[in-house]
Amino acid sequence: MPELPEVETVRRGLEPVMTGRRILQADVRRPDLRWPFPPGMAERLTGAHVVALRRRSKYILADLSTAETLLIHLGMSGRLLISGATLGSFHHPHPAPAKHDHVVLDLEGGARITFNDARRFGAMDLMPTEGAGAHPLLSALGPEPMGNDFHAAYLAARLRGRATPIKTALLDQHLVAGLGNIYVCEALFRAGIHPARLARDLTGAEVERLVPIIRDVLVDAIDAGGSSLKDYRQADGELGYFQHSFRVYDREGQVCVTPGCGAIVQRIVQSGRSSFFCPCCQPQ
């Protein structure tokens, strides 16, 4: 499942191909993904210019010249493919239509964006650009973890008195938007905080430390995604999935990467999700 850095990588890959370009033709090949598409989606997209391409949490938002905004959510298995444009040093010709190609946008300049989603947990919707933040998928989201509204005083206030594990609190999208299992594990490891500690028990110094670490973890991952955009090894122009190197995530049973630590990474299950941590670097 794509997390925030993957979605941001997709946005950055789409930006040079989509921004400022007109959608010459929108081909909507089924009535729905996770939810029904908005009425007349193909007609409402056709002829519109893409004015700006933004991201909120794990949603890509394309502001259109029609005063509407197209929301794109990749869901579990959604993929966006670019063809007919030069990406890095590769030019991907249009592929033959494939199974699960549900929406195809042909853009001015020759590029084609294909939304492929085998499991159909993805979503697309159209809404007025003004007040787009009131969309049901967006309205309850907390601040962006890399934005100015996410700071130590805010986080401290939201953790105060909270009797849930810090891991669970950070996955709460009302508290902070777009953080997922992988990057919460990585941030808690870098901050030396055990994932099962209660949110209310974190010290002021730990909260101060955690906020810039969360930002760094995401920035590092986005940078890794950025390098993957530069050298398109994937033959099909697919955006957003790249090689990660995690310090603790998915490393159960391996030696901790902290120099001189020597402890073995452990895994516990919290709220149905795996948490990976070093019992030495992250004492309970």
Ligand SMILES: [Zn+2]
């Ligand atoms: Zn360690």
